[in-house]
Amino acid sequence: MLKAIGKGSIASVIAIGLHLVRVIVWIGFAGLSAAIVAIPLIPAVAEWISHIDGVSIDGEIDVDAADFVEVLRYFISFGVALYVVERLLELLKTLRFGSPFVKENATRFRRVGWALLIGELSKIGIWILAAFTGADVEADLDFTLFVAIAAVFVLAEVFREGARMKEEQDLTV
Numbered sequence: 001m002l003k004a005i006g007k008g009s010i011a012s013v014i015a016i017g018l019h020l021v022r023v024i025v026w027i028g029f030a031g032l033s034a035a036i037v038a039i040p041l042i043p044a045v046a047e048w049i050s051h052i053d054g055v056s057i058d059g060e061i062d063v064d065a066a067d068f069v070e071v072l073r074y075f076i077s078f079g080v081a082l083y084v085v086e087r088l089l090e091l092l093k094t095l096r097f098g099s100p101f102v103k104e105n106a107t108r109f110r111r112v113g114w115a116l117l118i119g120e121l122s123k124i125g126i127w128i129l130a131a132f133t134g135a136d137v138e139a140d141l142d143f144t145l146f147v148a149i150a151a152v153f154v155l156a157e158v159f160r161e162g163a164r165m166k167e168e169q170d171l172t173v
Contacts, residue, residue: 066135080119101162109156
């Protein structure tokens with residue numbers, strides 16, 4: 001049976017999984033970053049290429065603002081996921097070393113909560129952009145996610161109080 005903290009713990013196993021997730025999310029984020037830059041340039045580059053002698057572009061290049069909005073939605077989601085995974089790895093590092101109740105972890109949980117909240121509220125901006133561009137983008141606000149975000153903020157306060165209590169205990173011993 002795995003122990004909760006220390007080397008060879010559940011935290012270590014989770015950290016391995018999060019490292020794998022981080023690599024996958026980084027790859028996706030890099031691709032989306034390239035797409036964010038490329039999508040606005042595609043029509044202009046295609047037009048420029050079509051004016052080169054001996055080069056013809058068969059078919060129509062159908063890239064519009066709606067495509068940009070959809071890629072932007074994924075870009076924001078992957079950015080938030082990457083930020084959260086990085087903070088979780090920092091949290092797990094303290095757990096693996098046996099000292100999770102430190103002030104830094106309270107700050108990390110708070111930052112995870114803010115990142116998730118910003119990511120969820122960014123859907124409102126995506127809706128507005130989608131309305132202006134005619135993009136067919138699904139960006140539903142999820143009440144359950146807001147409850148989970150509130151739980152993350154509560155965990156931040158639990159860790160802040162746990163760190164304070166640990167400091168007091170360390171001083172009295």
